[in-house]
Structure formats: structure tokens, C-alpha cells
Amino acid sequence: MEEKRFVYLDYNATTPLREEVAEEMIKYLNVGNPSSPHWSGREAKSALDSAREKIAELIEADIHEIIFNSGATEGNNTVIKGIVFYEMKKGRTPFIISTKVEHSSVLRPLEFAREMGAKVELIGVDSYGLPDPDDFRKAIKKNGKPSLISVMLVNNETGVIMPVEEIAKIAKENDVLFHTDIVQGVGKVRINLKEIGADFAVFSGHKIYGPKGIGVLFIRKQTPLEPLLHGGKQEDGLRAGTQNVSGAVGIAKALELCENEREEEMRRLRKIQRIFEEMILEIDGTKINGHPEFRIPTTSNVLFKGIEGETLLMALDLEGIAVSIGSACSAESKTPSHVLMAMGLSQEEAQSSIRFSFGLFTKEDDIYYTVEKIKKIVSRLRR
Ligand SMILES: Cc1ncc(COP(=O)(O)O)c(C=O)c1O
Incomplete structure (x- = not known):
């Protein structure tokens, strides 16, 4: 197996x-x-x-x-x-x-x-x-x-x-x-x-x-x-x-x-983030929440229109992929993200958004694996 x-x-x-x-x-x-x-x-x-x-x-x-x-x-x-x-x-x-x-x-x-x-x-x-x-x-x-x-x-x-x-x-x-x-x-x-x-x-x-x-x-x-x-x-x-x-x-x-490795590590993660976002945006009805330029290389908050974020999160978890909806602290309350709502997203859009955050042990291969799984789950949920 x-x-x-x-x-x-x-x-x-x-x-x-x-x-x-x-x-x-x-x-x-x-x-x-x-x-x-x-x-x-x-x-x-x-x-x-x-x-x-x-x-x-x-x-x-x-x-x-x-x-x-x-x-x-x-x-x-x-x-x-x-x-x-x-x-x-x-x-x-x-x-x-x-x-x-x-x-x-x-x-x-x-x-x-x-x-x-x-x-x-x-x-x-x-x-x-x-x-x-x-x-x-x-x-x-x-x-x-x-x-x-x-x-x-x-x-x-x-x-x-x-x-x-x-x-x-x-x-x-x-x-x-x-x-x-x-x-x-x-x-x-x-x-x-x-x-x-x-x-x-x-x-x-x-x-x-x-x-x-x-x-x-x-x-x-x-x-x-x-x-x-x-x-x-x-x-x-x-x-x-x-x-x-x-x-x-x-x-x-x-x-x-972190400080000693910051510049090199952030360059590496910027590349990972670019690959991830380019691939994710190929999926219909996706959008990156946040500023295109003033954003750290380790966070991509993605709106999946028409998909319940909670359902996507759980489906990804079953595949061994850990992501989050908004902040970990508000995850239990199930209220839509106050951050995304303040940015003008509707309640439904806020609840259809997932945060992906990358770090030291994230490899390019993890990104390909994750996007492949997301594509399958999204097309299943949209059927
Ligand atoms: C921006 C920000 N501030 C404060 C905190 C709280 O940190 P801690 O849970 O370590 O007290 C967090 C944790 O998610 C955070 O992201």
C-alpha cells in the first residue's frame, strides 16, 4: 500500500x-x-x-x-x-x-x-x-x-x-x-x-x-x-x-x-508561491485575496467561488494536506473571516476562501501534489 x-x-x-x-x-x-x-x-x-x-x-x-x-x-x-x-x-x-x-x-x-x-x-x-x-x-x-x-x-x-x-x-x-x-x-x-x-x-x-x-x-x-x-x-x-x-x-x-536565512529563504518561497498561485488561478472561479505586490511570499489566501471552504479543508485533510480557513484562533467559531469581510468580500465568498501558508519545509513538489488534489476535489464538489 x-x-x-x-x-x-x-x-x-x-x-x-x-x-x-x-x-x-x-x-x-x-x-x-x-x-x-x-x-x-x-x-x-x-x-x-x-x-x-x-x-x-x-x-x-x-x-x-x-x-x-x-x-x-x-x-x-x-x-x-x-x-x-x-x-x-x-x-x-x-x-x-x-x-x-x-x-x-x-x-x-x-x-x-x-x-x-x-x-x-x-x-x-x-x-x-x-x-x-x-x-x-x-x-x-x-x-x-x-x-x-x-x-x-x-x-x-x-x-x-x-x-x-x-x-x-x-x-x-x-x-x-x-x-x-x-x-x-x-x-x-x-x-x-x-x-x-x-x-x-x-x-x-x-x-x-x-x-x-x-x-x-x-x-x-x-x-x-x-x-x-x-x-x-x-x-x-x-x-x-x-x-x-x-x-x-x-x-x-x-x-x-530566521534572520540569517531570511533573504535566501524568502526568495525560494516567493518562487513556490508564484508557482502555486499560477496553477491555482487556472482553476475556474478562483481569486487571490490580498494585495498583488504588498504581500509576504509565504501566504496565499484563495477564494474558490461556490465551494464551501470548510468542505474543501476537510477533503484536503483526508488527503493529508493541512490548510486553514482564516486564522487558527477563529477556526472553531465558524464565523466568516472579519479580515475578508473588511476587504469587501461577501459572507459567502469569505466562507469560500482558504489560507495556504508556506515555510521552511515546503518543497515545490508539495505544491504540485496539493494543486492536483485541489483540482480533483473542486471538480467533484462542483459536479
Ligand atoms: C498576527 C497575529 N497576532 C497575534 C497572534 C497570537 O499569537 P499567540 O497565539 O502565539 O499568542 C497570532 C497567532 O496566530 C497572529 O497571527
């Missing part, structure tokens, strides 16, 4: 842990508490410090600006709630401007902020998934100076690269703090937080072939923020709790590998 083939095309949901990363992490699974003032604690602290230095260097930040936490969900919650609590403590009404296509770990805290009495304005996007920076200027003119502007660097569902530098510039011109969720951009596009002009940025280890449950929150020096977790004085008092030392070692190693 032919062995079942497994193809993983869901790198935006999570990436496999790289062997080189696991090898580094194993050395630090059994270490002391980095806050302990003895040899065991010093060993752990030294590993943590080295990881912090490596990350700071790679994203052009200062070591004091790197906070380890559990991941981007925590990071986004910390920034948004931290600003809301800070403003409220000062007796002011928080006002945050963001976009309609952010990840749920930004949108849900914003909903919470609204319930707490904050003002929230969400900027829409065009049919390519891009917000117009001018809309941020207009929102400031209409509502006054916000406490924070938050815009993701790369959209997780479409791979669209957002004009964050331009929006951050508008934030700076108005003396407003700027936050960016860089989860889907790290390792794929060049990250220089100084150039972007970000005051806050977040990413997760498991999206860059590192471990799950570890993330980095960048906070520009002396930026006011109320911590989400209160307790010990770890992470400059901004994130209480004993640090995940092996996780920190892992995310630093993963980032280093």
Missing part, C-alpha cells in the same frame, strides 16, 4: 520546532530561578541575558526594551490594557485607533477597552486589505489625540504587508504612541523597530520555528505602561513571574536562524 503523504501548509498557524532550536533549549530545561542570588540562579540569569542580548541585536533594540512573556496574545493584551489602565489611573478617557483587520488578540482587548469606557476607532481597509494612512489623520482630526495607535505589520490571513512606517510617522507627528503586532512579519520581512518608529511590538516563538508559550514584547525605553501582571520584579517590573528560560533561549535561537 502506498504510504500516506502529509503536506503541511499552515505555517501561519504555527511552525515546527527546528532541531537546532530544540538542541539549545534542552540545555536550559533544568535550570535555576533567574532571580535567585546563587550559582544556580546566576546560570539561569546568564542564559536569559544572552537570549535578551541576541534578540535586542537582531531587532535593533536595547536590551532593556526586551520583555519576555508567554506570546503575542499576552503582548497585545499587555499593550492595549496597559495603556487603558494607565490613562484611567490618570483620570483620562483612553482613546485607541486601530484597524478592522487586526488579530483577535488586538480586537478583543479593544472590545474590552470599550466596555471599560475607552473610545476605540477602527479604520477600514480597501479591497486589497490595505488601510489608507490618511484615514488615521482624519480620525485624529475628528476625535482628538489618541492614547495609542495599533496596526499589525503583516496580516495573518492574507499576508498583506501594512503601511506601518507611514502610520507610525503620523503617530509621531501627533505625539501618539505606536504599537505594532509583528508576529507574521518576523523572519519574513526586515524588522528595524527604530526605523518603523514603534513604541511597542510583539511576536511569538512558535511562528518562527521556535517553541510555543514564549514571546517578546518590545517596549521603547521610558514608555509609560501599566503592567498586566503584578507580582515579582521580573522583566523590569513589567511582567511578573519566573521567566521561561529555555523558551527565551529557544526564541532567540529561532530568530537568529
